[in-house]
Amino acid sequence: LRNNVFDGQSSYAGSLTGVGYRLNTNQEPPQLELVLDGWNNGQHANWMTTNGGATFAFGKRRDPVGVALNNPSANSLAGTASDVFWTTYVDNDPSGNNAYVGRLSNNWPASVKWDIKGVPSASGVAINGISSTGRAVGYRNKPHNNYSLTWNGGGTPTQLIFNGLDGTAVGEAMSVSADGNTIFGRSPKVGGATTNTLYGYKVVTPGSSQTIHPLPEFSDTAGSTSRTIPYGCTADGRYAVGMNYRGQEKAALWDTGNPDPLLWTVCDLTDLAAANGASDIFLRLGRAYSVGTNQAGDLVIAGVGTDGSVSRAFVMTLPRWIAAIGFPGHRTANYGTTVTFSVVTNGMDALSYQWYKNGQPLSGATSTSISLANVSCAGGEAGSYQVVVSNPPISGVVTSGVATLTVLDPFITAQPTSRTNLEGTVATFGVTADGTPTLLYQWQRGGFNLSDGDSGWGSVIAGANTPTLTISNVNPNDAMSGDYTVVVTTTTGGCSVTSRAVKLAVVGRPVLSSIVSDGIGNYTLNLTGPYGQTYKVLYSTDLSLPLGSWIPLFTNTFTGGLDVFTDPAPADPQRFYILASPYVLTSP
Incomplete structure (x- = not known):
């Protein structure tokens, strides 16, 4: 994990949203360069290395890509082997946002020139990603619809709105593979927490014949309606990076290479770095925006994190075999239940496992999962669990982040x-x-x-x-x-x-405090009682009659002060009054 990405004034880069590699043939011998795309101090910027590594003290660039890109979104810059680059642009005008797809027609960065084609929109649009074939993805309309815009050589790019996890068009496409056939995004889903809670998805061949599946989450993913955001993906559409909300934003990596979506994995990059002593200055990696691969086939991830008070760009290199492991998340369990912590793998690597509790190895816990039956307070199952995964053929070792078990007993x-x-x-x-x-x-x-x-x-x-x-x-x-x-x-x-x-x-109880005669046959009743309490006044000429035979005179609700009612000139020689309340109460 690295943080040494600087701008021209030697200050830390603000955020990185794109990562990739290109072969620089202007050097002898030709050098593989790591290209980073992002922004700093409110300006779009690019950085390059001269050796393909992650050292940016030399060879960095701040050449603007052109007017077609400013404060880029994730996955917003794509290229081909012939050095043709694509970009996206969203412009604000009085009628809404207009979306554009740009194609570089001159060599970059020697002579920047862009051919730009757009689609006006009166309802709002955003473009989040671009493929090497010129397919841009994002959202359009309100509520947001999953959207793509594809360069077709004509005056107007081809548009497509496709369905998300709930079978409707509501959602937002975030990133796209190099061939344009795989799109990652977020949308509501059937059985989701609420209709506006957004879950990550992967869709292949978007449109009428598409296949779509949700991205895996942690057991403790909660606290936001934006649960998962897959900002970027690799060129082959296998890996995605972004944010998974676990009480706070946490940078995440997904491996979707297995044909069975149930074996897809998710990795918390903050926890992984901390558990393996690779956190550098970062206390938390909040968002991973883009992911590429280097010559060794390892993943190179770019994004933004924090050292506690300052946000900084980060670059992380991660071996693929580690990226293919899905580590467990925190769990909360009731007394008497069974809790299982599991590691999900692609089944391709010869891995071995050792589970730990509170830093101590658990005897016999050497498989992909551990089960704790009938958990209780007295049983002491609550604690911090980790697993160390070894890859003997390459002498590789990785430690999972801490998964905390909280037992509710009672x-x-x-x-x-x-x-x-x-x-x-x-x-x-x-x-x-x-x-x-x-x-x-x-x-x-x-x-x-x-x-x-x-x-x-x-x-x-x-x-x-x-x-x-x-x-x-x-x-x-x-x-x-x-x-x-x-x-x-x-x-x-x-x-x-x-x-x-x-x-x-x-x-207090309701009170009929007094009955006052005015001397000419009218009787005034003074009543008090709790605010909001309904009451009824009944009368009878015979005090010995049962209550069910008394005659209702009026019904009212106490308003917090003195209630006054006048019974005008009753013809009866005598009347008795009762104040009754059904005790229906509300608060003032």
Whole structure:
């Protein structure tokens, strides 16, 4: 892993989006040059080596490729053996973005001249990649559609919109193989988390006869609707690089060379570099934008990472046999389940394996996977797992990144919920949990343990050490003393989990405070009650009648203040009134 890519002012390059090789015949003997494409200080730039390696102190270039490329996208520069280069361009105008495909008609970089053909668009378009045959890929329309634009020698390039993983055109093509037949991109998929969650895909022969498959993810891929973005791919369409979101952006590499998509692999480049002492100055590699191959057949990956405070371009060289290994990701498992960590390989290399836990070798763990049955707190299966993979024929060794196993023992299957009670009623909180028998429960209020008995202000607590907490004769103090939680603990191992915090709201009872006569036969009723509580006033001329025989007078909802109702000149010689509430409560 290298970071020594500088601009003309000897400052670090901002980002690298393209990587490739060309034979420089102007030198004697001819030299293989590594060509890097990207930007720095807001300008497009190119860099070359003079020896095919990854040393950029000499032979670097900042020759502009031309007006047809500025702040390029990934995979946005392609070439052929005859030194013909293609590029893409997106232009902003009042009607939207116009997409262009450019073909170099003079030798590069001696005399830069581009022949550019475009397609106007009123709905927006972006071009992300270009093949050596002149097929550009990206998106068009809103919502974005998977899109390609192909140079055909005519005045207008050929356009194609194709379907993604969910069978619709929604998505975004990101990169394309040299022959234009393989495209990597992202789209929603059938059974995805949401309709706007985007998953990586590989499509071959896009269009009506295409085949498409999702790119593999890690078990802990989560935290963003952009789960996978395959920014770039190799010329043969086998490898893709990009970003896989694992709580944060992590640069990733995919190997899709196996005919069985279930054996495709994904590799976290940050974890791989860290586990093998090759991180250089980088704390995290965020995005890999492009990938090529050198004379030895190894992969050369370019992108952007961070040393903690500053973003810098990186170049990584990775042997193909390592690229073909899919290492496991982090796992979270419930008590009593079986957890398996596996290595996925292409089956072509004679590899051997040794698994480690917390840095110590596991006896007998020398296959492509390890299984941990009936995991628990007391069993101690939680920890950090790694595998060292050896390739004896070439004396190659690689260590996987750390895969952390978190065992939920105990774990809560049904959380308590907040509630609102009338003063003097019974409030109940409940929790459902599972784990290594036997489980212990401790309910808390405001972070302090509760115990059964009188609260000291009139309410009574029961079940403080059971799954169900009951508070009888609730008082406003029960609500004002803090949120309620429960800590569940295993008797074996002493592991615990705390529920989410919930609230108790206690509201006063509705009151018919007075009935006032104005002396001419009208009666005014004054009523108070909790905001949002519905109530009903009934009357009867006979106090001894059962409640079901009383006559409804009116129904209303308390608004937080004094409610006043006038019963105008009742003809009855006497009336009795009752205030009734169904206790339907809402918050103000």
